Amino acid sequence: MQVLFEIGQIFMATFMLAFVMPIFWIVLYLVYAQYRRQAATEEKLYGRVINGVGRQMFLSIVLGAAGGLGASAVLIFMGLSLEQIGLYFIWPVALLLLLVNPRYLCFSYAGGIVAFMVLFARHVLEPLFPAIAGNIVIESLLRIHIPALLVLIGLLHLIEALLIYFGGHWGSSPIYLKEDGGEVIGAFSLQRFWPIPLVALLVTVVAQTDIVGVSMPDWWPILQSTLQPAEGQSLQYMIIPVAAGLGYADMALSSTPRSRTVFSARWLAAYSVILLAVAVGSEYLPWLVLPGVLFAPVGHELLIIYGKKKEESRPPRFRRPESGVPLMMVLPGTVADAAGLVENDLILKVNNEEVNDNGELIRKIEESYFMVLLEGIREGKSFSHVLKKRSGYETEPGNPPWTAAGSYSSQNSLHRIAELGLIPVPEPDSAVYLEIRKPDPLGRFRWLKEKLFKPGKKN
Numbered sequence: 001m002q003v004l005f006e007i008g009q010i011f012m013a014t015f016m017l018a019f020v021m022p023i024f025w026i027v028l029y030l031v032y033a034q035y036r037r038q039a040a041t042e043e044k045l046y047g048r049v050i051n052g053v054g055r056q057m058f059l060s061i062v063l064g065a066a067g068g069l070g071a072s073a074v075l076i077f078m079g080l081s082l083e084q085i086g087l088y089f090i091w092p093v094a095l096l097l098l099l100v101n102p103r104y105l106c107f108s109y110a111g112g113i114v115a116f117m118v119l120f121a122r123h124v125l126e127p128l129f130p131a132i133a134g135n136i137v138i139e140s141l142l143r144i145h146i147p148a149l150l151v152l153i154g155l156l157h158l159i160e161a162l163l164i165y166f167g168g169h170w171g172s173s174p175i176y177l178k179e180d181g182g183e184v185i186g187a188f189s190l191q192r193f194w195p196i197p198l199v200a201l202l203v204t205v206v207a208q209t210d211i212v213g214v215s216m217p218d219w220w221p222i223l224q225s226t227l228q229p230a231e232g233q234s235l236q237y238m239i240i241p242v243a244a245g246l247g248y249a250d251m252a253l254s255s256t257p258r259s260r261t262v263f264s265a266r267w268l269a270a271y272s273v274i275l276l277a278v279a280v281g282s283e284y285l286p287w288l289v290l291p292g293v294l295f296a297p298v299g300h301e302l303l304i305i306y307g308k309k310k311e312e313s314r315p316p317r318f319r320r321p322e323s324g325v326p327l328m329m330v331l332p333g334t335v336a337d338a339a340g341l342v343e344n345d346l347i348l349k350v351n352n353e354e355v356n357d358n359g360e361l362i363r364k365i366e367e368s369y370f371m372v373l374l375e376g377i378r379e380g381k382s383f384s385h386v387l388k389k390r391s392g393y394e395t396e397p398g399n400p401p402w403t404a405a406g407s408y409s410s411q412n413s414l415h416r417i418a419e420l421g422l423i424p425v426p427e428p429d430s431a432v433y434l435e436i437r438k439p440d441p442l443g444r445f446r447w448l449k450e451k452l453f454k455p456g457k458k459n
Contacts, residue, residue: 006214010239011199015072018197018241019065023091027245031060031193034102034247038173038191045432046423047415050331051171063167064194067159067246072199074155076239079221081201084148087242089114089141103249103304111153112297118144119293148223150279150292156196157300158272160246161265168192168248168261174329176426176433177253179316184430186318186328188252190261196244205229206236213237223283250307254314264307271303318425324348324376325361326425334421339387341374341422349375358424362417365389387420 018024035056039049082088090110097104121141125132132138172188179185203225211234221237229235252260275295282288318328324346330336347355350364351373365372365387372387411432417424426433 010214011072011076014239014241015069015197015199018068018199018243021197021241021243024195024197024243027195027243028057028061030098030105030245031195032057034191034193035060035171038171038189041175041434042173045176045414045434046418048418050329050423051173056171059167059170060192060194063163064196064246067163067194068196068198068244071155071159071196075152075198075200077220078148078151078223079201079225079237080148080151080223081203081225081237082240082242083140083143083203083227084145084223084225085152085200086111086114086118086141086144086149087152087200087244089117089144090149102247105245105247106300107153107156107244108300109297111149112293114144115146115149115293115296117141118146118149119290143227145223145225146289146293147279147283150275150282150296151223153296154272154275154279156244156246157268158276159196160194160248161269161272163194163246164192164248164261164268165265168250168265169257172252172257174423176430177251178433178435183319183428184426184433185253185316185428186425187316188257188260188328190248190250190252190257193245193247196246198242198244199239200242202238202240203227204236204238205233208232208234211236223280251311252317253311254317255311256317260311263310267303267307271299275299320357320425320428321346323354323356325355325358327422328425329423331418331421331423334419335387335390336421339374339385341385341387342378345376345378345383347374347376349373357427358417358430359413361422361424362413365420366416389420 032053035051035053038056039051039053042048042050090107093113094105094107094110097106097109118141121138125138126142133142168190171192172190175187175189176184177187205227213236216237225235227235248261248264250260250264255263275292278288278292278295282292318326320326327341327343327345327347329343330341330345347361349355350361351368352375353364355361355364368389370389372389373384374387375382375384377383414432
Protein backbone atom coordinates (compact mmCIF):
# COMPACT_ATOMS: atom_id res chain seq x y z
CA MET A 1 0.00 0.00 0.00
CA GLN A 2 2.89 2.32 0.79
CA VAL A 3 4.29 1.74 -2.71
CA LEU A 4 0.98 2.75 -4.33
CA PHE A 5 0.86 5.88 -2.17
CA GLU A 6 4.39 6.90 -3.21
CA ILE A 7 3.65 6.26 -6.88
CA GLY A 8 0.41 8.27 -6.57
CA GLN A 9 2.25 11.23 -5.08
CA ILE A 10 4.86 11.25 -7.84
CA PHE A 11 2.16 10.79 -10.47
CA MET A 12 0.00 13.73 -9.29
CA ALA A 13 2.96 16.07 -8.79
CA THR A 14 4.17 15.35 -12.33
CA PHE A 15 0.66 15.65 -13.75
CA MET A 16 0.34 19.19 -12.35
CA LEU A 17 3.63 20.12 -14.01
CA ALA A 18 2.07 19.33 -17.40
CA PHE A 19 -0.01 22.53 -17.09
CA VAL A 20 3.10 24.72 -17.24
CA MET A 21 4.78 22.88 -20.15
CA PRO A 22 5.29 25.09 -23.25
CA ILE A 23 3.69 22.45 -25.49
CA PHE A 24 0.54 22.53 -23.32
CA TRP A 25 0.29 26.30 -23.81
CA ILE A 26 0.74 25.88 -27.55
CA VAL A 27 -2.21 23.45 -27.55
CA LEU A 28 -4.13 25.90 -25.37
CA TYR A 29 -3.55 28.67 -27.90
CA LEU A 30 -4.70 26.46 -30.79
CA VAL A 31 -7.89 25.68 -28.86
CA TYR A 32 -8.43 29.37 -28.13
CA ALA A 33 -7.94 30.26 -31.82
CA GLN A 34 -10.62 27.75 -32.87
CA TYR A 35 -13.16 29.04 -30.34
CA ARG A 36 -12.35 32.65 -31.24
CA ARG A 37 -13.03 31.85 -34.90
CA GLN A 38 -16.37 30.28 -33.99
CA ALA A 39 -17.31 33.33 -31.90
CA ALA A 40 -16.39 35.65 -34.80
CA THR A 41 -18.67 33.68 -37.13
CA GLU A 42 -21.56 33.91 -34.65
CA GLU A 43 -21.06 37.64 -34.25
CA LYS A 44 -21.04 38.15 -38.00
CA LEU A 45 -24.21 36.10 -38.49
CA TYR A 46 -26.27 37.22 -35.52
CA GLY A 47 -24.63 40.41 -34.30
CA ARG A 48 -23.70 38.76 -31.00
CA VAL A 49 -21.53 35.96 -29.62
CA ILE A 50 -23.66 32.97 -28.63
CA ASN A 51 -20.92 30.82 -27.10
CA GLY A 52 -18.49 32.90 -25.08
CA VAL A 53 -14.83 32.06 -25.61
CA GLY A 54 -14.06 32.20 -21.88
CA ARG A 55 -16.72 29.66 -20.98
CA GLN A 56 -15.71 27.42 -23.87
CA MET A 57 -12.09 27.48 -22.75
CA PHE A 58 -12.98 26.75 -19.13
CA LEU A 59 -15.09 23.72 -20.04
CA SER A 60 -12.43 22.43 -22.42
CA ILE A 61 -9.65 22.75 -19.85
CA VAL A 62 -11.67 21.03 -17.11
CA LEU A 63 -12.80 18.13 -19.29
CA GLY A 64 -9.38 17.88 -20.95
CA ALA A 65 -7.71 17.64 -17.55
CA ALA A 66 -10.10 14.87 -16.49
CA GLY A 67 -9.47 12.98 -19.74
CA GLY A 68 -5.72 13.49 -19.47
CA LEU A 69 -5.71 12.18 -15.91
CA GLY A 70 -7.45 8.97 -16.98
CA ALA A 71 -5.25 8.51 -20.05
CA SER A 72 -2.09 9.10 -18.01
CA ALA A 73 -3.09 6.45 -15.49
CA VAL A 74 -3.49 3.89 -18.29
CA LEU A 75 -0.18 4.89 -19.92
CA ILE A 76 1.66 4.41 -16.63
CA PHE A 77 -0.20 1.17 -15.88
CA MET A 78 0.82 -0.29 -19.25
CA GLY A 79 4.33 1.08 -18.98
CA LEU A 80 4.35 3.00 -22.27
CA SER A 81 7.44 5.18 -22.58
CA LEU A 82 8.12 8.13 -24.87
CA GLU A 83 10.64 6.31 -27.02
CA GLN A 84 8.02 3.62 -27.57
CA ILE A 85 5.09 5.83 -28.54
CA GLY A 86 7.06 8.32 -30.65
CA LEU A 87 5.24 11.38 -29.35
CA TYR A 88 8.08 13.68 -30.42
CA PHE A 89 7.58 12.50 -34.01
CA ILE A 90 3.79 12.60 -33.90
CA TRP A 91 3.52 16.27 -32.89
CA PRO A 92 5.47 17.76 -35.84
CA VAL A 93 3.55 15.56 -38.29
CA ALA A 94 0.23 16.60 -36.68
CA LEU A 95 1.10 20.29 -36.99
CA LEU A 96 2.00 19.84 -40.66
CA LEU A 97 -1.34 18.11 -41.24
CA LEU A 98 -3.02 21.10 -39.55
CA LEU A 99 -1.75 23.27 -42.41
CA VAL A 100 -3.49 20.97 -44.89
CA ASN A 101 -6.83 20.84 -43.07
CA PRO A 102 -7.72 21.51 -39.39
CA ARG A 103 -9.63 18.22 -39.12
CA TYR A 104 -6.39 16.32 -39.80
CA LEU A 105 -5.00 17.55 -36.48
CA CYS A 106 -5.59 14.05 -35.15
CA PHE A 107 -3.25 11.42 -33.76
CA SER A 108 -4.88 8.69 -35.89
CA TYR A 109 -3.52 10.34 -39.07
CA ALA A 110 -0.23 11.60 -37.63
CA GLY A 111 0.36 8.36 -35.73
CA GLY A 112 -0.43 6.29 -38.81
CA ILE A 113 2.10 8.27 -40.86
CA VAL A 114 4.76 7.86 -38.16
CA ALA A 115 4.05 4.11 -37.95
CA PHE A 116 4.53 3.83 -41.73
CA MET A 117 7.79 5.75 -41.38
CA VAL A 118 8.94 3.23 -38.77
CA LEU A 119 8.07 0.27 -41.00
CA PHE A 120 9.78 1.89 -43.98
CA ALA A 121 12.93 2.67 -41.99
CA ARG A 122 12.98 -0.78 -40.39
CA HIS A 123 12.30 -2.92 -43.47
CA VAL A 124 13.63 -0.79 -46.35
CA LEU A 125 16.16 1.84 -45.30
CA GLU A 126 18.05 -0.11 -42.65
CA PRO A 127 18.53 -3.29 -44.76
CA LEU A 128 19.67 -1.26 -47.80
CA PHE A 129 21.76 1.29 -45.89
CA PRO A 130 22.85 -0.23 -42.54
CA ALA A 131 24.96 2.81 -41.66
CA ILE A 132 21.87 5.01 -41.60
CA ALA A 133 20.86 3.44 -38.30
CA GLY A 134 23.61 5.55 -36.68
CA ASN A 135 21.73 8.74 -37.54
CA ILE A 136 20.13 10.11 -34.37
CA VAL A 137 16.75 10.72 -36.05
CA ILE A 138 16.61 7.28 -37.70
CA GLU A 139 17.82 5.67 -34.48
CA SER A 140 15.01 7.33 -32.52
CA LEU A 141 12.51 6.35 -35.21
CA LEU A 142 13.62 2.71 -35.07
CA ARG A 143 13.10 2.67 -31.31
CA ILE A 144 9.37 3.35 -31.69
CA HIS A 145 7.36 0.32 -30.65
CA ILE A 146 4.43 0.21 -33.06
CA PRO A 147 2.06 -1.70 -30.71
CA ALA A 148 2.69 0.98 -28.07
CA LEU A 149 2.07 3.73 -30.64
CA LEU A 150 -1.24 2.10 -31.63
CA VAL A 151 -2.22 1.81 -27.97
CA LEU A 152 -1.64 5.56 -27.58
CA ILE A 153 -3.85 6.33 -30.60
CA GLY A 154 -6.61 3.98 -29.43
CA LEU A 155 -6.46 5.27 -25.87
CA LEU A 156 -6.64 8.94 -26.83
CA HIS A 157 -9.58 8.28 -29.14
CA LEU A 158 -11.37 6.35 -26.40
CA ILE A 159 -10.90 9.36 -24.13
CA GLU A 160 -12.14 11.57 -26.99
CA ALA A 161 -15.24 9.38 -27.37
CA LEU A 162 -16.02 9.85 -23.68
CA LEU A 163 -15.49 13.62 -23.93
CA ILE A 164 -17.76 13.80 -26.99
CA TYR A 165 -20.44 11.75 -25.26
CA PHE A 166 -20.52 13.89 -22.12
CA GLY A 167 -19.80 17.34 -23.58
CA GLY A 168 -19.58 17.25 -27.37
CA HIS A 169 -22.92 19.06 -27.74
CA TRP A 170 -21.94 21.91 -25.42
CA GLY A 171 -21.39 25.14 -27.27
CA SER A 172 -23.17 23.98 -30.42
CA SER A 173 -23.46 26.91 -32.79
CA PRO A 174 -26.54 27.52 -35.01
CA ILE A 175 -25.66 28.32 -38.60
CA TYR A 176 -27.42 28.96 -41.90
CA LEU A 177 -26.08 26.58 -44.50
CA LYS A 178 -26.54 26.70 -48.27
CA GLU A 179 -26.97 23.26 -49.84
CA ASP A 180 -25.72 22.26 -53.27
CA GLY A 181 -29.23 22.73 -54.68
CA GLY A 182 -29.28 26.37 -53.54
CA GLU A 183 -31.71 26.02 -50.59
CA VAL A 184 -30.64 27.53 -47.28
CA ILE A 185 -31.30 25.32 -44.25
CA GLY A 186 -30.53 25.49 -40.56
CA ALA A 187 -27.83 23.36 -38.97
CA PHE A 188 -25.68 23.20 -35.85
CA SER A 189 -21.92 23.37 -36.03
CA LEU A 190 -20.36 21.13 -33.38
CA GLN A 191 -16.82 22.08 -32.48
CA ARG A 192 -15.10 20.99 -29.30
CA PHE A 193 -11.40 21.01 -28.56
CA TRP A 194 -9.60 19.76 -25.48
CA PRO A 195 -6.00 20.41 -24.34
CA ILE A 196 -4.84 17.16 -22.74
CA PRO A 197 -2.16 17.28 -20.01
CA LEU A 198 -0.43 13.91 -19.82
CA VAL A 199 2.07 12.01 -17.73
CA ALA A 200 4.37 9.69 -19.66
CA LEU A 201 7.39 7.53 -18.96
CA LEU A 202 10.97 8.14 -20.02
CA VAL A 203 13.19 5.06 -19.90
CA THR A 204 16.99 4.96 -19.81
CA VAL A 205 19.60 2.25 -19.35
CA VAL A 206 21.56 2.56 -16.08
CA ALA A 207 23.83 0.37 -14.03
CA GLN A 208 21.91 -1.81 -11.61
CA THR A 209 23.77 -0.18 -8.71
CA ASP A 210 22.50 3.25 -9.77
CA ILE A 211 18.78 2.40 -9.74
CA VAL A 212 16.73 4.66 -7.46
CA GLY A 213 13.05 5.19 -6.84
CA VAL A 214 10.09 2.92 -6.20
CA SER A 215 10.28 -0.79 -7.06
CA MET A 216 7.55 -1.89 -9.46
CA PRO A 217 5.81 -5.30 -9.57
CA ASP A 218 7.39 -8.08 -11.66
CA TRP A 219 4.48 -8.09 -14.14
CA TRP A 220 5.09 -4.43 -15.04
CA PRO A 221 5.38 -3.06 -17.72
CA ILE A 222 2.73 -4.79 -19.80
CA LEU A 223 4.34 -3.63 -23.08
CA GLN A 224 8.07 -4.17 -22.83
CA SER A 225 10.55 -1.47 -23.89
CA THR A 226 12.55 -1.88 -27.09
CA LEU A 227 15.73 -0.96 -25.18
CA GLN A 228 17.81 -3.99 -24.26
CA PRO A 229 20.08 -3.49 -21.22
CA ALA A 230 23.45 -5.26 -21.18
CA GLU A 231 24.70 -7.45 -18.35
CA GLY A 232 24.91 -5.52 -15.11
CA GLN A 233 22.49 -2.89 -16.43
CA SER A 234 18.78 -2.32 -15.98
CA LEU A 235 16.03 -0.05 -17.21
CA GLN A 236 15.22 3.05 -15.16
CA TYR A 237 11.77 4.60 -15.71
CA MET A 238 11.08 8.26 -14.97
CA ILE A 239 7.72 10.04 -15.01
CA ILE A 240 7.65 13.27 -17.05
CA PRO A 241 4.89 15.70 -18.08
CA VAL A 242 3.81 15.98 -21.74
CA ALA A 243 0.71 17.26 -23.54
CA ALA A 244 -1.61 16.41 -26.39
CA GLY A 245 -4.74 17.85 -27.97
CA LEU A 246 -8.07 16.36 -29.03
CA GLY A 247 -10.68 17.91 -31.30
CA TYR A 248 -14.17 17.15 -32.52
CA ALA A 249 -15.80 18.86 -35.50
CA ASP A 250 -19.15 17.77 -36.87
CA MET A 251 -22.43 19.07 -38.28
CA ALA A 252 -25.98 18.33 -37.10
CA LEU A 253 -28.19 18.58 -40.17
CA SER A 254 -30.94 16.01 -39.66
CA SER A 255 -30.54 15.38 -35.94
CA THR A 256 -30.21 17.37 -32.73
CA PRO A 257 -26.73 18.25 -31.49
CA ARG A 258 -27.10 15.83 -28.57
CA SER A 259 -28.21 12.86 -30.67
CA ARG A 260 -25.49 13.60 -33.20
CA THR A 261 -22.73 13.59 -30.58
CA VAL A 262 -24.06 10.39 -28.99
CA PHE A 263 -23.95 8.69 -32.41
CA SER A 264 -20.39 9.92 -33.05
CA ALA A 265 -19.18 8.96 -29.56
CA ARG A 266 -20.47 5.40 -29.79
CA TRP A 267 -18.87 4.69 -33.15
CA LEU A 268 -15.61 6.35 -32.12
CA ALA A 269 -15.56 4.22 -28.95
CA ALA A 270 -16.04 1.08 -31.08
CA TYR A 271 -13.16 2.16 -33.34
CA SER A 272 -10.97 2.77 -30.28
CA VAL A 273 -11.70 -0.60 -28.68
CA ILE A 274 -10.93 -2.45 -31.93
CA LEU A 275 -7.67 -0.53 -32.36
CA LEU A 276 -6.65 -1.19 -28.75
CA ALA A 277 -7.39 -4.90 -29.16
CA VAL A 278 -5.31 -5.07 -32.35
CA ALA A 279 -2.50 -3.06 -30.72
CA VAL A 280 -2.23 -5.31 -27.66
CA GLY A 281 -2.63 -8.41 -29.84
CA SER A 282 0.19 -7.30 -32.13
CA GLU A 283 2.54 -7.45 -29.15
CA TYR A 284 2.11 -11.22 -29.22
CA LEU A 285 1.12 -11.73 -32.88
CA PRO A 286 3.50 -9.60 -35.00
CA TRP A 287 1.47 -10.11 -38.18
CA LEU A 288 -1.23 -7.85 -36.65
CA VAL A 289 1.12 -4.83 -36.79
CA LEU A 290 0.43 -3.95 -40.43
CA PRO A 291 -3.40 -4.29 -40.13
CA GLY A 292 -3.21 -2.08 -37.03
CA VAL A 293 -1.12 0.56 -38.81
CA LEU A 294 -3.58 0.61 -41.71
CA PHE A 295 -6.66 0.59 -39.50
CA ALA A 296 -5.56 3.61 -37.43
CA PRO A 297 -5.93 6.28 -40.19
CA VAL A 298 -8.17 4.42 -42.66
CA GLY A 299 -10.66 3.27 -40.01
CA HIS A 300 -10.89 6.81 -38.63
CA GLU A 301 -11.47 8.29 -42.09
CA LEU A 302 -14.13 5.68 -42.93
CA LEU A 303 -15.82 6.50 -39.63
CA ILE A 304 -16.05 10.18 -40.61
CA ILE A 305 -17.34 9.35 -44.11
CA TYR A 306 -19.98 6.97 -42.74
CA GLY A 307 -21.17 9.48 -40.14
CA LYS A 308 -21.42 12.25 -42.74
CA LYS A 309 -23.40 10.10 -45.19
CA LYS A 310 -25.68 8.91 -42.40
CA GLU A 311 -26.48 12.49 -41.42
CA GLU A 312 -27.00 13.67 -45.00
CA SER A 313 -29.17 10.69 -45.97
CA ARG A 314 -32.13 12.03 -43.96
CA PRO A 315 -34.19 15.19 -44.58
CA PRO A 316 -32.82 18.35 -42.93
CA ARG A 317 -34.29 18.94 -39.48
CA PHE A 318 -34.29 22.73 -39.67
CA ARG A 319 -36.08 23.50 -42.93
CA ARG A 320 -38.71 26.20 -43.43
CA PRO A 321 -42.32 24.81 -43.31
CA GLU A 322 -45.23 26.14 -45.37
CA SER A 323 -46.53 28.36 -42.55
CA GLY A 324 -45.20 29.84 -39.36
CA VAL A 325 -41.68 30.56 -38.13
CA PRO A 326 -39.91 27.64 -36.40
CA LEU A 327 -37.17 28.35 -33.87
CA MET A 328 -33.80 26.64 -34.08
CA MET A 329 -32.65 28.01 -30.77
CA VAL A 330 -33.67 30.30 -27.91
CA LEU A 331 -30.68 31.98 -26.31
CA PRO A 332 -30.50 31.73 -22.51
CA GLY A 333 -30.80 34.91 -20.47
CA THR A 334 -32.73 36.79 -23.17
CA VAL A 335 -36.29 38.17 -23.26
CA ALA A 336 -37.37 35.22 -25.43
CA ASP A 337 -36.04 32.83 -22.79
CA ALA A 338 -37.79 34.80 -20.03
CA ALA A 339 -41.04 34.62 -22.02
CA GLY A 340 -40.90 30.81 -21.95
CA LEU A 341 -40.08 30.16 -25.59
CA VAL A 342 -37.96 27.08 -26.33
CA GLU A 343 -36.21 25.60 -29.35
CA ASN A 344 -38.41 23.83 -31.91
CA ASP A 345 -41.37 26.12 -31.11
CA LEU A 346 -43.38 27.04 -34.20
CA ILE A 347 -44.57 30.67 -33.99
CA LEU A 348 -47.78 31.17 -35.97
CA LYS A 349 -49.07 34.54 -34.77
CA VAL A 350 -47.81 37.81 -33.35
CA ASN A 351 -50.55 39.85 -31.63
CA ASN A 352 -53.20 37.72 -33.39
CA GLU A 353 -51.67 38.36 -36.83
CA GLU A 354 -50.23 35.47 -38.82
CA VAL A 355 -46.51 35.37 -39.59
CA ASN A 356 -44.97 33.15 -42.25
CA ASP A 357 -41.40 34.35 -42.57
CA ASN A 358 -38.62 35.94 -40.55
CA GLY A 359 -39.29 39.37 -42.05
CA GLU A 360 -42.91 39.38 -40.91
CA LEU A 361 -41.93 38.15 -37.45
CA ILE A 362 -39.39 40.87 -36.74
CA ARG A 363 -41.53 43.57 -38.38
CA LYS A 364 -44.58 42.79 -36.26
CA ILE A 365 -42.47 42.59 -33.10
CA GLU A 366 -40.79 45.90 -33.92
CA GLU A 367 -44.16 47.55 -34.59
CA SER A 368 -45.57 46.29 -31.29
CA TYR A 369 -45.43 48.10 -28.00
CA PHE A 370 -43.72 46.81 -24.86
CA MET A 371 -45.83 43.60 -24.61
CA VAL A 372 -45.92 41.17 -27.57
CA LEU A 373 -48.28 38.16 -27.68
CA LEU A 374 -46.73 35.16 -29.46
CA GLU A 375 -48.87 32.12 -30.34
CA GLY A 376 -47.84 28.86 -31.90
CA ILE A 377 -47.42 25.11 -31.59
CA ARG A 378 -45.09 23.16 -29.33
CA GLU A 379 -44.88 19.37 -29.63
CA GLY A 380 -48.33 19.25 -31.23
CA LYS A 381 -49.99 21.49 -28.64
CA SER A 382 -50.92 25.16 -28.85
CA PHE A 383 -49.10 27.72 -26.70
CA SER A 384 -49.17 31.45 -26.10
CA HIS A 385 -46.50 33.53 -24.42
CA VAL A 386 -46.04 37.21 -23.75
CA LEU A 387 -42.67 38.61 -24.78
CA LYS A 388 -41.66 41.78 -22.93
CA LYS A 389 -39.25 43.91 -24.90
CA ARG A 390 -36.52 45.40 -22.78
CA SER A 391 -36.09 49.12 -22.43
CA GLY A 392 -33.83 50.40 -25.18
CA TYR A 393 -34.97 47.85 -27.75
CA GLU A 394 -36.25 50.29 -30.31
CA THR A 395 -36.04 50.56 -34.05
CA GLU A 396 -33.32 52.98 -35.05
CA PRO A 397 -34.85 56.07 -36.73
CA GLY A 398 -34.41 55.89 -40.48
CA ASN A 399 -32.85 52.42 -40.23
CA PRO A 400 -35.62 49.84 -39.85
CA PRO A 401 -34.75 46.18 -40.51
CA TRP A 402 -37.12 46.18 -43.50
CA THR A 403 -37.10 48.16 -46.70
CA ALA A 404 -39.62 50.72 -47.92
CA ALA A 405 -41.17 48.04 -50.12
CA GLY A 406 -41.97 45.99 -47.02
CA SER A 407 -39.29 43.33 -47.43
CA TYR A 408 -36.67 42.93 -44.75
CA SER A 409 -32.91 43.40 -44.77
CA SER A 410 -31.69 39.88 -43.95
CA GLN A 411 -28.53 40.78 -42.04
CA ASN A 412 -30.00 43.61 -40.01
CA SER A 413 -33.20 41.69 -39.37
CA LEU A 414 -31.33 38.64 -38.12
CA HIS A 415 -29.26 40.79 -35.78
CA ARG A 416 -32.40 42.39 -34.36
CA ILE A 417 -34.26 39.13 -33.85
CA ALA A 418 -31.18 37.54 -32.26
CA GLU A 419 -31.06 40.49 -29.87
CA LEU A 420 -34.39 39.21 -28.52
CA GLY A 421 -32.89 35.75 -28.16
CA LEU A 422 -34.54 34.10 -31.15
CA ILE A 423 -32.67 32.12 -33.79
CA PRO A 424 -35.30 31.18 -36.41
CA VAL A 425 -34.98 28.59 -39.14
CA PRO A 426 -33.72 30.42 -42.27
CA GLU A 427 -35.74 31.26 -45.34
CA PRO A 428 -34.97 28.93 -48.29
CA ASP A 429 -33.67 31.91 -50.26
CA SER A 430 -31.98 33.68 -47.35
CA ALA A 431 -29.22 36.06 -48.36
CA VAL A 432 -27.37 35.27 -45.12
CA TYR A 433 -25.68 31.87 -45.07
CA LEU A 434 -22.43 29.97 -44.88
CA GLU A 435 -20.96 27.76 -47.56
CA ILE A 436 -18.81 24.73 -46.86
CA ARG A 437 -15.81 25.02 -49.09
CA LYS A 438 -14.07 21.95 -50.40
CA PRO A 439 -10.67 21.36 -48.78
CA ASP A 440 -7.76 23.01 -50.56
CA PRO A 441 -4.66 21.23 -49.24
CA LEU A 442 -2.28 23.61 -51.03
CA GLY A 443 -4.21 26.80 -50.22
CA ARG A 444 -2.23 27.73 -47.13
CA PHE A 445 1.05 27.00 -48.88
CA ARG A 446 0.06 29.24 -51.80
CA TRP A 447 -0.88 31.98 -49.35
CA LEU A 448 2.49 31.63 -47.65
CA LYS A 449 4.26 31.76 -51.02
CA GLU A 450 2.44 34.98 -51.94
CA LYS A 451 3.40 36.56 -48.63
CA LEU A 452 7.03 35.59 -49.01
CA PHE A 453 7.58 36.37 -52.66
CA LYS A 454 5.10 39.23 -53.28
CA PRO A 455 5.56 41.53 -50.29
CA GLY A 456 4.74 44.61 -52.34
CA LYS A 457 1.45 43.32 -53.73
CA LYS A 458 -1.35 45.89 -53.45
CA ASN A 459 -4.83 44.94 -52.34
